[in-house]
Amino acid sequence: MTTVTTRTVRYPADGLTMVGHLALPAGAGRRPAVLLGPEGPGLSDVERRRADALAERGYVALAFDLHGGRLLTDPEEMLARCLPLLADPDRMRDIGRAALDVVRAEPRTDACRIAAVGYGTGGAVGLELGRAGTDLRAIGTVNGLTTGRPGEAARIRCPVWAGVGSEDPIMPPARREAFTAEMQAAGVDWRLVVYGGALHAFHHPPVDHPVLPGVGHHPRHARRAWHDVLALLDECLPVRE
Template sequence: MTIQTRPLIYDAPGGTFEGVIAWDDAATGPRPGVLVSHNWMGQDDFDTGKAIALAELGYVGFAIDLYGQGRRATNTDEAMALAGELGSDRAVLQARINRTLELLRGLPEVDAGRTAAIGFCLGGKCVLDLARSGADVDGVVSFHGVFDAPPFANKPISAKVLVLHGFEDPLATPDQTVALGRELTDAGADWQIHMYGNTSHAFTAPGANNPDFGLLYDAKADRRSWQAMRNFLDELWG
């Protein structure tokens, strides 16, 4: 196994963006590709690490950028502003993440007929929006995501959906999680929601330690959710 990474600079609605591709250079032939959608801080080493972890599992990981090249938050105020900007026009958000799916399919290492997307926090919302857009993607996985639907009608969802969520998450409450399940049912999706007890938002982020705001890393939920994702991808592609 020889894991390699390379930056990918690309155009998408709103400007120029920069993500990171990870793949096993020792593998031969095209393999499934998986988008990694970032949290509200923007694409960083956490997302690149997840892309590398996916490459170690035999996939091609693409840590995408939805803010724009060089636009990354350094504190919560900047993150709130960038996330608010992205979320203010859900049609643009969906167009940007669909553009990354198009790029993923065009990579020489990727089997264009086998694609998925995972996302963390804000990124969970973004991969759900990818599914809501009717994109031809096999599956999406939301880790402690945000569930508010776009202010326009969604298309039927052909992607399988896995939601991995903390029961104590203040950014997406149990009632909102139930509402998401109803939305996914109405859209015809094949969906699963796994709830982790005594678990808050950002449970996969080792540095998260702000219980007053509901942000808290949880090693058990982190491990369990990653295994659930692995099982989900195995089911998609065997």
């Protein structure tokens, strides 16, 4: 297994001190980088492990924070923070840009080759970075199929891949259709994968705290979605030795 170096990084965003997890690949050369955004409850060991797995593949990976170092395990508390955030594109962009600044400041990062991959709220943050015209090589979002302000999707300058469960009540067919209509009207290079029978957050292993109705793990599709994310990165952000 490739040796990976990790460290905790603290940085300001959204009036909070965010606590992210930075994973660096072996070697000394510059590498492409991935911003990795978490689901609504916030940064957990699931995202930290994903960042480490990306570093093993040769990427600089930052699993970024949403809630100032907190994991919001109470669904009501999570919604009270995330719903206003999801309704405010500028706040999401500020959170994404702060994480992007951390990645760009890392000497191992090839600052011209960065992608954003996120889940739920973290995926929405990545999409808003794209709608802001940020120079990204790819955007991947699982469960976070948000639509933006009129016309701003035309600023997206990279391929967009999205994944969603067919039985996800939080991202129902109408939400999917609005998202894909926005991408198509803007001329974005987009793809949507619908994972049959999967609920919301199907990619996330079971947790020992309450979750929203309609949330459930689907191990087979979780593996497939991860492979699809890796395929997006292999296509748009290949690691060059």
